[in-house]
Amino acid sequence: MIEACGLSKAYGDTIAVDGLDFRVEPGLVTGFLGPNGAGKSTTMRMILGLDRPTSGSVTVGGSGYRGKVWPLRxxxxxxDARAVHPGRSGHNHLHSLAAANGIARRRVDEVLEQVGLTAVARRRVGGYSLGMAQRLGIAAALLGDPGVLLLDEPVNGLDPDGILWIRTLMRSLAAEGRTVLVSSHLMSExxxxxxxxxxIGRGRLLADTSLADLIARHSADRVEVRSPDAVRLAAVLRAHGGEVTGAVDGTLTVAGLGSARIGELAAGHGWVLHQLRDLTASLEEAYFRLTQDAVSYRAAVAA
Known part of the structure; x- marks a missing residue:
């Protein structure tokens, strides 16, 4: 488990992380989201002891990460998948990490096979594609068979097959009872x-919740209904307080009336419905609604 209490980091007058309190529980994949400049990378660096908090604390398994005897275990x-000496082979890079952490040499070959790099393990890392470098970085994270994993943009550079692989891997690692924290800007993933x-946004915690609850909380109360009598149905729904859009192709989007009430009104007039369903927001929509006031870098919209 990872636990942060009042975790803050300031660089001069700039507050990068502002009093974060959270726990990352084992057995779950926890997504770490936020706009550029929100403080995600700084937070992950503090978890790993690469940056010292200005105030507050963060622990891994009840203690600080700095000073652990075998950290990769x-x-x-x-x-950063590219933070590898380009002149080393993938195999030698992992072997040096294993030697420094008391990890058996055979584990290097195991993780290379696990991430699909066995065939290129003896090639220099400087010649790796971004996707190959990403797989090597994942192999390094898995090398010590750790109980806690922190992954920043793990699908970056991966092809569709690789994306499916890492998605399945993360969920399977969590199912084994490990703590998995994943930072990403890809809402669909x-x-x-x-x-x-x-x-988080501008260094502050905006939400600490399940995926389902976040989507439900930021979903508008909308219903989609399709009927060959859409024009007449729309008029009736408006008369009963509904806000209706659409009707050109027989599909209406309705706010202010529940699906049960819409069905009752249609049935009362003898109108056939081909579709009636509650609409929920996507994670992307929910994320934008949550973070709309916490974006530090917003591009100008073209005229």
Missing amino acids: EVGALL MALTAHHLLV
């Missing part, structure tokens, strides 16, 4: 991967 991390979400 406890926490595996992928922060987080929707398919994460069980729980931490969302």
Whole structure:
């Protein structure tokens, strides 16, 4: 488990992380979301002891990460896949990490096979594609068979097959009881991967909730209904307080009336419905609603 209490980090007058309190529980994939500049990378660096908090604390398994005897056996991390000497082979890079952490040499071959790099393990890392470097970084995170994993943008550079692989891997690692924290800007992937979400903006915690609860909380009360009598149905729904859009192709989007009430009104007039369903927001929609006031860098909209 990872636990932060009042975790803050300031660089001069700039507050990068502002009093975060959260726990990342084992057995779940926890998505770590937020706009650029929100403080995600700084938070992950503090978890790993690469940056010292200005105030507050963060622990891994009840103690600080700094000073652990065999760090890779406890926490595996992928922060920058390109942070490898380009002249080393993938195999030698992992072997040096294994030797420094008391990890058996055979484990190097196991993780290379696990991430699909066995065929290129003896090639220099400087010749790896971004996707290959990403797989090597994941192999390094898995090398010590740790109980805690921190992954920053793990699907970056991966092809569709690789994305499916890492998604399945993260969920299977969590199912084994490990603590998995994943930072990403890809909402579609987080929707398919994460069980729980931490969302921060401008260094502050905006949400600490399950994926389902976040989507439900930020979903508008809308219903989609399709009928060959859409024009007449729309008029009746408006007369009963509904806000209706659409009707050109027989599909209406209705706010202010529940699906049960819409069905009753249609049935009362003898109108056939081909579709009646409650609409929920996507994770992307819920995320934008939550973070709309916490974006530090917003591009100008073209005229």
